Amino acid sequence: MKINKLSILFLLDKTKMNKQGKCPVRCRMTYFGKRKLFSTGLFINPDHWHSKYQQAHPPNKENDFINAQLSLIKQQINQAFLLLQYQGESFTVDDIYRKFKGEPESKEKAVLEVFEEHNQRVKKLVGKDYVMATFWKLRQAKELLASYIKFEYKKDDYAFKDLDLGFIKEYEFYLKSEKNLAQATVYKAIQRFRKIIKIAIAKRYLDKDPFILYEVKRPKKQVVYLTPEELKKLEKHNFSQRRLQEVKDMFVFCCYTGLAYQEMADLEPKHIVKGFDGKLWIYISRKKTNRVVSIPLLPPAIRIIEQYKGGSKVLPVISNQKFNSYLKEIADVVGIEKKLTHHIARKTFASTVLLYNNVPMEIVSELLGHSSIKITQEHYGKVVQKKVSEEMKRLSRNFKKQHLKSKKK
Structure with missing residues (x-):
């Protein structure tokens, strides 16, 4: 699915059949890999629904009305989608739904949503400001965070307003205990997550920085080189x-x-x-x-x-x-x-x-x-410290030689 493509699909909920033998028609919107399912308020005999063509058949007064209403819903959703695109701001499938329903747009953002927006911006700048390796590393960092949210909270995303120091500490523990990652990899994953937090604060999705009292152990790297x-x-x-x-x-x-x-x-x-x-x-x-x-x-x-x-x-x-x-x-x-x-x-x-x-x-x-x-x-x-140490040893040896020479004299 293309990132900027909106998918609209009408589905029957056959588990909620009414006394007249009709079931509700639901609409499912998919955008950025996220779905929004809602009721259209329409009911239909399941035998009259043609899933492939997304229409009621055969033509009759009742089915024609259902088809007209579904066409209108699809048109209004697409209109809401185009309006949000025109505004130039990033938005979610929930924002499209709110726009379609005429409800005020939500300014509340979720962590993985903003992470993905940032990653896509980086991807567009590969070859200009970034290299492809940077994008891959950010994508991996987002996937690690998503796996933790799913593991710990059984959710597809996590609201910024609920973030706290406990979330970060437990995330670090998860990376070490469940993912068995080395300290250097954990450090990088946390740092990339921290960057998203800074973006959220700058865009006012988040009021307080949950990283204020957090300290991650920086890995001690030994530089390996040829002597x-x-x-x-x-x-x-x-x-x-x-x-x-x-x-x-x-x-x-x-x-x-x-x-x-x-x-x-x-x-x-x-x-x-x-x-x-x-x-x-x-x-x-x-x-x-x-x-x-x-x-x-x-x-x-x-x-x-x-x-x-x-x-x-x-x-x-x-x-x-x-x-x-x-x-x-x-x-x-x-x-x-x-x-x-x-x-x-x-x-x-x-x-x-x-x-x-x-x-x-x-x-x-x-x-x-x-x-x-x-x-x-x-x-x-x-x-540099090693070089200084070696030079001091050399200097010490020279002093010892000079001392021995002066003694002989």
């Missing part, structure tokens, strides 16, 4: 199988550029230009943030580009799934005891290539294309 020794070991290894050699080269290329998978896959010769310093740079738009990032090409990355020169793309084309699958083989062969994925190349660029070589955090943030330096600090703060 300088592991990276060199990988670079030096040559594979006899072409597919593994290509994936290895592409992975190493991203270790020295920090490109995400889609940016690597989209990279064309036109994205590589001479910069203001006469050196080669990558100029490409990040899919996730839609920001243009400028990355200076380091010698190892330039050598890999030279190997694959001549195609419409800078590097061979391979799906993300196959890429990560081949990386597992590569790790086994080379002897790297880490679960290699494409994203580890990006983390290696930030950690081993940049931070371990004393590149300032603000430059790392710029090269990664992060929207804020806080994101970089959040992810790589511990890497």
Whole structure:
């Protein structure tokens, strides 16, 4: 069913037959996957109802009257639907019914209804302000919330006015106990739900923020990346199988550029230009943030580009799934005891290539294309601490050597 399509269907309620052997005709409207069933006030002999054509037959005075009334009801519903569309506001199947009946429109909104409206807005902006992955994640978050509401309250939706801190805490418990989700996944689901709450408050569907006294445990992420020794070991290894050699080269290329998978896959010769310093740079738009990032090409990355020169793309084309699958083989062969994925190349660029070589955090943030330096600090703060610790150990060793030399003298 199309999102903007209204379905109108007339049904007989044969369980409520009257003494004359007639049963009531009911109308069912369906919009946005939600139904509204109501009585038309008309009664008909069930033998005279043609369900396929939605009409009473054979033609006679009584049946003609029923058909005229049903046609009028359908016309009035469609008119109410068009008026609501013309107003440009989001609305529900209940709003259509109220408009049809001439009742005041309800301003009360439900959680999943607003969640779906937000998701559809995001979907329309995919390729402009968002990537498809963002839409899929929001859709998954909405489905998780819907499953909880159905499980806990046996409802298809939940009114904003009934939301409180207890709802959120029980939702978190449900995600952990019933869905067996990891803390990181729970955190993301709660954060996406929180965004819908902020929208509801901004649009005045909700007066108070139920999240005010709520605290969710932020997952402690350990940044996994290749050490300088592991990276060199990988670079030096040559594979006899072409597919593994290509994936290895592409992975190493991203270790020295920090490109995400889609940016690597989209990279064309036109994205590589001479910069203001006469050196080669990558100029490409990040899919996730839609920001243009400028990355200076380091010698190892330039050598890999030279190997694959001549195609419409800078590097061979391979799906993300196959890429990560081949990386597992590569790790086994080379002897790297880490679960290699494409994203580890990006983390290696930030950690081993940049931070371990004393590149300032603000430059790392710029090269990664992060929207804020806080994101970089959040992810790589511990890497910096480790580097500081190593430098202090080195400094301590130097002091000990100097002390020993002075003693000998």
